[in-house]
Amino acid sequence: MVFFGQIYGQSLKSPNGNLEMEFSLSQAGEPTYLLNFKQQNVIKSSKLGFQIKNDSISLKDAFVVVDTKESSFDQSWVPVWGEVNSIRNHYNELLVKLKQQGTQREINIRFRLFDDGLGFRYEFPEQDHLIYFVIAEELTEFAMTGDHTAFWLPGDYDTQEYNYTKSKLSEIRGKMDSAITPISSQTPFSPTGVQTSLMLTTREGLYINLHEAALINYSTMHLNLDDKTMVFQSWLTPDANGDKGHVQAPFNTPWRTVIVSDDARDILDSKITLNLNEPSKIENTDWIKPMKYIGVWWELITGKSSWAYTNDFPSIQLGKTDYSSAKPNGTHGANTAHVKSYIDFAAEHGFDGVLVEGWNQGWEDWYGNSKDYVFDFVSSYPDFDVKEIQEYAKQKGVEMIMHHETSGSIRNYERHMDAAYQFMKDHGYNSVKSGYVGDILPRGEYHYSQWVVNHYQYALEKAAEYEIMINAHEAVRPTGISRTYPNLIANESARGTEYQAFGGSKANHVTVLPFTRLIGGPMDYTPGIFEMDISKLNPNNNSHVNSTIANQLALYLTMYSPLQMAADLPENYMRFPEAFQFIKDVAIDWDESIYLEAEPGEYVTVARKAKGTSDWFIGNVNGYDSRKTSLKLDFLEPGETYTARIYEDAKDAHYKENPQAINIRSVQVKKNSKLKLRSAPGGGFAISIIKN
Known part of the structure; x- marks a missing residue:
């Protein structure tokens, strides 16, 4: 031929x-x-x-x-x-x-x-x-x-x-x-x-x-x-x-x-x-489990706390700098007592894990210095007792989540990777959030070149050997590889919630991401922010989270991920306990998903059935224009009655002017029911539907 x-x-x-x-x-x-x-x-x-x-x-x-x-x-x-x-x-x-x-x-x-x-x-x-x-x-x-x-x-x-x-x-x-x-x-x-x-x-x-x-x-x-x-x-x-x-x-x-x-x-x-990806190459996947977590993170992102332990040193050389004689700066977030309070909160409210950033030595000069030997991923600051935290978390039934920021130094991470993963296993950490902030080392390489793409894959496969789940930030955008290596439980790889504390993101950003970034796999978007005025956390930060509380709740459905964070500070959740209840209730793994409405840049509405249950959850995120919708619940089982708990924007809600205005109500629904709902600009709604 x-x-x-x-x-x-x-x-x-x-x-x-x-x-x-x-x-x-x-x-x-x-x-x-x-x-x-x-x-x-x-x-x-x-x-x-x-x-x-x-x-x-x-x-x-x-x-x-x-x-x-x-x-x-x-x-x-x-x-x-x-x-x-x-x-x-x-x-x-x-x-x-x-x-x-x-x-x-x-x-x-x-x-x-x-x-x-x-x-x-x-x-x-x-x-x-x-x-x-x-x-x-x-x-x-x-x-x-x-x-x-x-x-x-x-x-x-x-x-x-x-x-x-x-x-x-x-x-x-x-x-x-x-x-x-x-x-x-x-x-x-x-x-x-x-x-x-x-x-x-x-x-x-x-x-x-x-x-x-x-x-x-x-x-x-x-x-x-x-x-x-x-x-x-x-x-x-x-x-x-x-x-x-x-x-x-x-x-x-x-x-x-x-x-x-x-x-x-x-x-x-x-x-x-x-x-289009190959089947899983991990034979036994019992250790790969979806997680809902909180963490010492948002307080760092907003500037309320710091990653660094001390202000004493102009530069750090790991193995040579003596932290034992350094004066604590008083703002370090990853200290033992503070982390224990997060563990207590997680245990009380049913969260699976706690992420802690800034626990390890080297944060004083980690960024912007083209530094090769920046972290060793095993040396903790004097005020973070790894063993004590491990025992306390285990006692409370909470899993700790490791943080590995590489600062773009690929060679250094690979140099320490086996020791770092073994350190995790020795101290009860089964998942890691990795980061690649800054320019890549070796110098001249880019985050998305063939060589660096191979590094991300190497880290993923090496983690599988240690039975560790990966949540990679600043890495290459996902392309479905989570089918082949399901320990890739999430990525960031797009503009996430952190940018709401760096000046804000467009109010319709989350109506675009499901059509773009999420096509390749789940995103660790870190939703759940209830205090939109960042200056209330840090007077020197005038950023604003361009979202309503109802929109933040809906993200747990529209921004699909088996790894979901409740990203705000515990005290902010205690100010809105009824709204916080939805974050506690919503599932993270699903048997069925039905996209009810969608238009890129305008709105996304999805209904999901929690794995192994009869419970459904619905989320809607909305763009710049207020919108009314009538939802048919014809996906429910015939002949059954459910209680629908509805979290929706109040009539005067607005992502900028009145973001915390939320209306919460309960109604009885069946398969032939319709729900009439309103989404504010930058708003949305979230619904839990539980069989009676």
Whole structure:
């Protein structure tokens, strides 16, 4: 089967027939694809291939089709944790085997078409003509059919912690400068470069999401827009030498994904990203458990307390600096007595764990100094008794959560990793929050380059050896790898709640994140803030949390994660005990999830059934415009009566002017019931529905 010098095409349909993908080979031997949804073009003819470094003949044309193979797959699998108790993996597949005339190099392209979208990847088989090579650029295109509306982040090699900008594609260039706000480590690369997961809407009413899945041993993909032709091209993150990827065949790239529907709820409900990853490589997963936690964190973020123990030293050298003679600064949050009070609070209110940041030596000069040996992850400050805390937490039935801030020093973390993980196991810590704030060391590397992506994977797999769960902050955005390594229980990898204390986030930020960041996996968003005026915690911080209390409660449903934090200070929860009850009651692992309403940037409403129970919980987050909604409860069991506890914005609630105004009421409901609710600007509602 050889085609060269003539146009060749082969189509593939999704199982339900709504999606059709066509692969073509042009007269020049260029591989291309296009995608239609319900006979409407979604992706115009788009080129595929690679530019190889120091190679005059790259992998982009002069190909012939050697063979094709079609197949189908339909199988369900059970996640260790998740939004549902079973996930169907159903697709039709086309494998195209190509050979390049002249070089005899071989490359395969594998397409999988699901009912809700397309995944495709490049595969380099073992061969004599292409073994080791360096990628100068991946040439994958996503040709848009018009000037769509996009919810985008600036393309950046080092951060995802920007506010989202909503604009037409043609407006990205003009809005880029204002979209790039100051962050601890940032490297934007183009006036039209954006990040995945990219959410798009069309004039014709389609919803399109562009992302990647199974990012393993490869550079993170961004998208660079030609705003004259409206064609996105993949843009890989370079390493310190400017190379986009070092490859040894046989090798498979990550999957490139296009999720599409005429119903926004289908984007949120898609499991394509997970399904394109391999099944779990951890045989015994009994130790991987969803958690609800509190912690010594928000007081640090707001500036009420400090990570550092002392102000005596201009710099720290671990193993040489003598902390025993240092004067405590009086603001250090991670001291034994204070942490015990958090443990008491967790035990009293039914929380699984307590996170403590700032417990270990080195915080006095940890940031901004390009410092290699910054932490050793085992040496505690004089006022934090690791053993005493361990015994106290165990007595109270509370699990301690470790914190490893690397300050971007990858080599140092790997140097200490085995000892750090063993220290955790010796002291009863089964999960760790890791951080990568600041520029990466070795110097010149970026947070999303191939080498650093491999570090995150190394840390994850090493943690699995020690039966440790990972919650990685400032790491690469997730691409469904939590299916293969379910000990990756959460990531941050976007602009989280901490930015509410750094000047605030847009009030509709949380109505965009489910369509973008959460496409790849759960986020440790750290919700549950009840005191919105940060100056009441720290007079020197005038930030404001742009959210109502009802919105904060709803985040436990709309920002799905098996790891959920009640992030505010205990004393603030005691001021609003009725609202706090919802955080205590809400589940974190689910048998079923139903997206009831959704529109990116406007609102998201989801109902979830708690695992192994008949209890349902509903959450709604709202954008800038107040909104009324009528919810049908037809997902409830017929013939049963439930008590619905409703936490909704009061009539005068507003994220800025009156964020703590909340109305709490209870009603009896059945399967045929309807609930009429109102969401304030930046508000929402949360509901627990318990069978009588």
